[in-house]
Amino acid sequence: MRVLLVNPPHSLSAHNPLASSGLSLPPLGLLYIAAFLRKEMPAAELKVLDLPGRGLSAADLEKELAAFKPDLAGITVYTGAFTSAMNVSSAIKKACPECFVVAGGHHATARPGECLEKGAFDAVVSGEGERAFSELALKLQKRESLNIPGLTLKNSAGPAAGKYPPLDLDSLPMPARDLLDLKLYRPAVFGYKRLPVTSMVTSRGCPFSCKFCSKSVFGSDYRAQSPEKTLEEIVHLMENYGIREISFQDDTFTFDRKRVIDLCGLIISRGLDLTWSCMTRVDLVDEELLSKMKESGCVSIAFGIDGASDGACGLMNKGFGAEKARSAVAAARKAGIETRGYYVFGYPGETLASMEAALKNIMEIGTDHVFFAFAHPFFDTELYAEAREKGLLKATDEELRDSYDNTQPLITVPGAGPEELLKFYRKAYLRYYLRPGPLFTRLASIRGAGDLAGQFKAFRSFLKWC
Numbered sequence: 150m151r152v153l154l155v156n157p158p159h160s161l162s163a164h165n166p167l168a169s170s171g172l173s174l175p176p177l178g179l180l181y182i183a184a185f186l187r188k189e190m191p192a193a194e195l196k197v198l199d200l201p202g203r204g205l206s207a208a209d210l211e212k213e214l215a216a217f218k219p220d221l222a223g224i225t226v227y228t229g230a231f232t233s234a235m236n237v238s239s240a241i242k243k244a245c246p247e248c249f250v251v252a253g254g255h256h257a258t259a260r261p262g263e264c265l266e267k268g269a270f271d272a273v274v275s276g277e278g279e280r281a282f283s284e285l286a287l288k289l290q291k292r293e294s295l296n297i298p299g300l301t302l303k304n305s306a307g308p309a310a311g312k313y314p315p316l317d318l319d320s321l322p323m324p325a326r327d328l329l330d331l332k333l334y335r336p337a338v339f340g341y342k343r344l345p346v347t348s349m350v351t352s353r354g355c356p357f358s359c360k361f362c363s364k365s366v367f368g369s370d371y372r373a374q375s376p377e378k379t380l381e382e383i384v385h386l387m388e389n390y391g392i393r394e395i396s397f398q399d400d401t402f403t404f405d406r407k408r409v410i411d412l413c414g415l416i417i418s419r420g421l422d423l424t425w426s427c428m429t430r431v432d433l434v435d436e437e438l439l440s441k442m443k444e445s446g447c448v449s450i451a452f453g454i455d456g457a458s459d460g461a462c463g464l465m466n467k468g469f470g471a472e473k474a475r476s477a478v479a480a481a482r483k484a485g486i487e488t489r490g491y492y493v494f495g496y497p498g499e500t501l502a503s504m505e506a507a508l509k510n511i512m513e514i515g516t517d518h519v520f521f522a523f524a525h526p527f528f529d530t531e532l533y534a535e536a537r538e539k540g541l542l543k544a545t546d547e548e549l550r551d552s553y554d555n556t557q558p559l560i561t562v563p564g565a566g567p568e569e570l571l572k573f574y575r576k577a578y579l580r581y582y583l584r585p586g587p588l589f590t591r592l593a594s595i596r597g598a599g600d601l602a603g604q605f606k607a608f609r610s611f612l613k614w615c
């Protein structure tokens with residue numbers, strides 16, 4: 150059986166600082182599914198087509214399909230790139246009418262019916278895809294009935310009954326990175342310190358309840374690899390791909406404090422020449438943990454602070470306040486770790502005045518880098534339900550599913566039109582960076598000519614937009 154997994158085209162708006170930052174991460178979700186399937190069905194012929202990662206066009210896709218002729222295809226469906234995924238499904242059906250085409254990912258899980266109605270899909274896999282997709286491949290090959298938990302077949306009344314329990318991450322094979330050219334990928338230009346760099350995900354699920362967060366695939370049950378399993382993957386990447394830096398993409402890398410302390414201990418005792426970065430919450434770090442992280446090579450932490458005032462944190466249900474953000478960032482700085490702060494503006498309940506006050510806090514919190522976004526209502530979130538119910542959302546569902554641009558305000562803020570909000574947003578970046586400290590940090594982080602070009606490109610496209 151020939152199995153194709155496709156990451157469809159999706160892109161950020163041109164003025165998003167991340168768009169020109171060189172950011173391109175390997176589609177680890179698809180690589181996990183490929184690795185799982187390879188274990189369950191060793192004879193299957195596998196191909197992963199990362200269309201945005203390889204810069205492939207619709208014509209390239211046609212050529213790939215004609216050459217590979219898949220029997221089964223899985224496509225990730227992102228909110229914001231819905232039509233793009235639908236087009237890929239149609240292209241596959243046109244080129245290979247007998248191919249069984251499946252949708253998966255966040256949008257497919259949140260809105261399976263929409264994918265089946267608008268795309269050329271035979272089924273949708275909801276939630277974690279490894280087991281359902283592998284079972285589907287096995288049953289298709291044996292021509293058995295496709296009664297698989299979480300699988301919704303076209304023209305059926307709904308998903309098949311039953312649910313797989315969350316996966317034990319230590320039981321999963323490593324992502325099948327050999328199916329891609331890892332050299333094509335790297336985090337944003339300001340998101341790493343050394344090359345070669347690649348990304349890893351060592352946990353799934355998040356027990357917190359931030360109202361804007363979409364957790365449709367991995368849910369609220371937190372699970373993580375053991376420190377030994379994570380170390381095994383790190384060593385594999387270093388020995389087989391020459392990797393020297395890891396960007397951990399876990400939502401809350403330090404949720405299990407002991408796991409991280411133990412992992413740091415393993416990295417230190419092995420004497421690995423490794424640097425690494427991670428993302429986490431400000432209420433999941435402390436001085437002792439940060440010092441151990443630094444000792445084991447942690448160079449940068451991205452904090453999802455989101456609400457920069459106690460009021461905004463409360464509206465978003467962050468579970469911490471601005472003081473926590475201040476103390477966590479100060480502790481990371483003391484440990485010698487660079488910090489990145491992610492903030493959300495324009496949440497229902499905010500005003501221009503409250504956002505101005507939040508910006509003052511953001512300057513005081515003083516992360517080395519900042520990223521600002523307007524609140525973006527994903528379909529399966531409390532934010533979406535609240536904004537729709539209160540009539541604060543002007544965009545239609547069709548518009549939401551086909552564009553993801555968190556540099557544009559979508560939610561109405563009382564007393565401020567879209568132009569005023571955009572003016573505030575641009576001013577926030579300028580006010581933050583056009584100060585001696587952050588400007589110096591930004592310049593000091595440049596690591597050579599290639600980097601300089603990347604940073605310059607990002608800065609120029611941003612200034613043009615301002």
Ligand code: SF4
Pocket residue numbers: 355356357358359362363400401430453
């Ligand atoms: S924003 Fe982060 S901490 Fe909050 S629910 Fe989502 S993943 Fe969890």
